[in-house]
Amino acid sequence: MTRNINLKMVKKLGALALAGMLLLSGCARTDPEDEGNNMNNLFLNSKFNESAEELSGWNTWSSNGLAAFSIAKKAGPDGSRCLKIESSAAENAVCFQNITVTHDACYTVEADVKYETGETGEGVLLGYTGYDSLSKWKEEGTSPRFVNLGKSDGWEHLSFTFSVTTANSWISVGVRLWNSSGTVLVDNLVMYENNVTEESRTYALRLADTPNKHKIDAFGAEWDPKFFVSFNTDRGVTEEEFAMIKERIRKLGIARVRMMILPEWLEPQNDNDDPDTADPSGFKMDTEEMYCVRRYLEACEELGVKVTLTWWGASVSPSGWLCYKDVNDWISAPNSFPEMAENICYLINYARNEWKLRCVTDVILQNEGSYSFREGKDVPVSVEHYCDYVRTVRERLDREGLNDITLVGSDDAENFQWFSNNVRGLTGTAGKFNSHNYAWDVKDNALDAKIRDFLQPRIKLAGDTPFFMGEFGDGHSQGAYMVTDADSFTRGLYVASFAVNAMKLGAAGALYWPLHNVYYYYSGNPDDGSNGGLMMMGLFAFKNENWKPRPVYYSFGMVCNAAVPGSEVYDITGGTDHFCDAVAVKSPSGTWSVMLVNRSSKPQTLKITAPALGGASMDLYCFSASTLPSDDNMIAASGSVKPSGNVYTVEVPGDSFVVLKSQG
Numbered sequence: 001m002t003r004n005i006n007l008k009m010v011k012k013l014g015a016l017a018l019a020g021m022l023l024l025s026g027c028a029r030t031d032p033e034d035e036g037n038n039m040n041n042l043f044l045n046s047k048f049n050e051s052a053e054e055l056s057g058w059n060t061w062s063s064n065g066l067a068a069f070s071i072a073k074k075a076g077p078d079g080s081r082c083l084k085i086e087s088s089a090a091e092n093a094v095c096f097q098n099i100t101v102t103h104d105a106c107y108t109v110e111a112d113v114k115y116e117t118g119e120t121g122e123g124v125l126l127g128y129t130g131y132d133s134l135s136k137w138k139e140e141g142t143s144p145r146f147v148n149l150g151k152s153d154g155w156e157h158l159s160f161t162f163s164v165t166t167a168n169s170w171i172s173v174g175v176r177l178w179n180s181s182g183t184v185l186v187d188n189l190v191m192y193e194n195n196v197t198e199e200s201r202t203y204a205l206r207l208a209d210t211p212n213k214h215k216i217d218a219f220g221a222e223w224d225p226k227f228f229v230s231f232n233t234d235r236g237v238t239e240e241e242f243a244m245i246k247e248r249i250r251k252l253g254i255a256r257v258r259m260m261i262l263p264e265w266l267e268p269q270n271d272n273d274d275p276d277t278a279d280p281s282g283f284k285m286d287t288e289e290m291y292c293v294r295r296y297l298e299a300c301e302e303l304g305v306k307v308t309l310t311w312w313g314a315s316v317s318p319s320g321w322l323c324y325k326d327v328n329d330w331i332s333a334p335n336s337f338p339e340m341a342e343n344i345c346y347l348i349n350y351a352r353n354e355w356k357l358r359c360v361t362d363v364i365l366q367n368e369g370s371y372s373f374r375e376g377k378d379v380p381v382s383v384e385h386y387c388d389y390v391r392t393v394r395e396r397l398d399r400e401g402l403n404d405i406t407l408v409g410s411d412d413a414e415n416f417q418w419f420s421n422n423v424r425g426l427t428g429t430a431g432k433f434n435s436h437n438y439a440w441d442v443k444d445n446a447l448d449a450k451i452r453d454f455l456q457p458r459i460k461l462a463g464d465t466p467f468f469m470g471e472f473g474d475g476h477s478q479g480a481y482m483v484t485d486a487d488s489f490t491r492g493l494y495v496a497s498f499a500v501n502a503m504k505l506g507a508a509g510a511l512y513w514p515l516h517n518v519y520y521y522y523s524g525n526p527d528d529g530s531n532g533g534l535m536m537m538g539l540f541a542f543k544n545e546n547w548k549p550r551p552v553y554y555s556f557g558m559v560c561n562a563a564v565p566g567s568e569v570y571d572i573t574g575g576t577d578h579f580c581d582a583v584a585v586k587s588p589s590g591t592w593s594v595m596l597v598n599r600s601s602k603p604q605t606l607k608i609t610a611p612a613l614g615g616a617s618m619d620l621y622c623f624s625a626s627t628l629p630s631d632d633n634m635i636a637a638s639g640s641v642k643p644s645g646n647v648y649t650v651e652v653p654g655d656s657f658v659v660l661k662s663q664g
Helices: 007-020 239-252 288-303 337-353 383-399 416-426 447-462 489-505 551-562
Strands: 059-062 068-072 082-100 106-117 123-131 137-142 156-163 170-193 202-207 218-222 256-261 306-311 360-365 406-413 432-438 467-473 509-512 568-573 580-586 592-598 604-609 618-623 639-641 647-652 656-662
Touching: 106 123, 123 156, 137 156, 156 447, 202 580, 218 551, 239 288, 239 551, 256 288, 256 509, 288 306, 306 337, 337 360, 337 383, 360 383, 383 406, 383 416, 406 416, 416 432, 416 447, 432 447, 447 467, 447 489, 467 489, 489 509, 489 551, 489 568, 489 580, 489 592, 489 618, 489 656, 551 592, 551 618, 551 656, 580 604, 592 604, 592 647, 639 647, 647 656
Parallel strands: 202 604, 218 256, 218 509, 256 306, 306 360, 360 406, 406 432, 432 467, 467 509
Antiparallel strands: 059 082, 068 082, 082 170, 106 156, 106 170, 123 137, 123 170, 202 568, 568 580, 580 592, 592 656, 604 647, 618 639, 618 656
16 A cells, blocks of 8 residues: 655654544444444544534644644534534644554545545545554555545545554544645544454345446457467467467457557657658568567457557667667657657558558557656656647547547556546546556455445546556466466456446446466566566466466456446445445346356345346356356356346355346
8 A cells, every 4th residue: 555644744643642642442432323323433423523612532633733623513414513624725634533453454434525625735535544562653544645636516425445454553543634725524434344254144235226427338358469479489379279269259258458569569760750751661560569460450350359559668778769768667658759659640540551450449658657657767757748648649640530549548557646647637638547456355355345445536536538447457466477366266256346346336347467378578587577478367378278268267258248338337236244246237239237246255145126127037147166167168047037026136155256147
């Protein structure tokens, strides 16, 4: 978790906390007026109703002493008292309690807020600062920054889920107005532990009446053009095997692939000194890399798969003409935006006019630019410079009649600051926004809440612009080429859970990294941290393992075949103790799919009220450790569910992913 508070401030806050503030026990507490609420709230006076004038139970701190903390009468969401934080200048202001917590336990903090702040700073946050038994600072985390700035649309609900990693710890936890000016009203602060005993239960859920704002764009995978490059052809890959890969793309239901491009593949040296006029003799479209690009695009055209081309960056080498020479990485930002724009337009025009292929619809500029968009080893990332890059390419695309190409913004590597500044700089220029995530395990406590905290602020900030996951996988990566759980069933269950939660929250799709194992280069050293250049994270293995499908192949195929492009997404609401994830999609043809994930080891019964399904029976497909096929075909239906009235009762086995589909 990124540290976003400087150490001097943390120590000052900790010293104040130790000087005279009550260290609260971690026992379960609820407000007197919370009768009937079965949640064990660890905060005292969470509704600020114990005193009309004082912040009973709460501590306050501001970095410059400029902020004022008070109780506002009849100003809460229900006309009750609430907390008011005011500062006329940019300030760090915190209202918090000190609570003992359990090592490795998972907690959620929630609050209702109403605010009007300045347009700079980090806005209104929920956060904690953790200490060990000797009261030494150890860790810190906050809800995403750069979200809650400006004026809220009435009262908004904030949520932040975190796990405490420090042993023998206590935390200062609460609400913050961070590096911002303005006024904030706060009410209904709640903190609770998410560790619920796994037991079989029955949960009452309901299908939403209206769909999410954005329809499904696509679920798919990274498919980088490497198959026909010598370090793979030298290992005996065949045309028959490429045909098999195409057939698996069809079986999986892959609707979009993200594909890397390096400008040097087609333009080894600058074609000329005029970026406005491309000299065809300076472009080499017959290199083995470009042959591979063409074959991949032809396959996508044949299969009806849309393509997002990602110009990864400029290759850093002594002979590299488009790179910055002193970047301490293998790619850099391009040293000329107009030259890169020329390169991009030349390839897209060539694919359309010479290869007669129109499957390329989207372009991403700079893979994970939040760390790779650099002009030198010590040159910090410049979001403004990156936005200039995107605008330059947009202008060139439009000038060349390629205005149907969508530019995709951010492509951040779990960096919300980069993402939020991209949205502010590129709304109206970027037609979509995306992020990458490789963070968790399917057995993480409150996994759905952690996914929500990652995605919800991004989707909210993107607003009317669709958001999707440009890359995702679980948190078991070891470097860029290997995961420790590639062949595990739990990886497949994680991917299903992430996809279902992403749809629930309003994402328009997700792309798994990557489609299949293949050599990205050959180092000759299998112990160099990259398996000698063999990418090992695919939905199915490489030739050396007979292209075997992994469990994740079947679970992700169930997602892709259910959530087809153009589908409307309907949330399925209701509490499940963070054990089950549920969402429904309605395809453009009117058929329904209901996706249910049970992350607990115990079977759970879900009673879903869904009048929109019209009382129709649904075929049931189940991904579990005992239902994996022995070939590369998708999991077949194993039964059906008939509703009683409008209620569908589904017994979801432990550790399983169930999809209900319209019959016929």
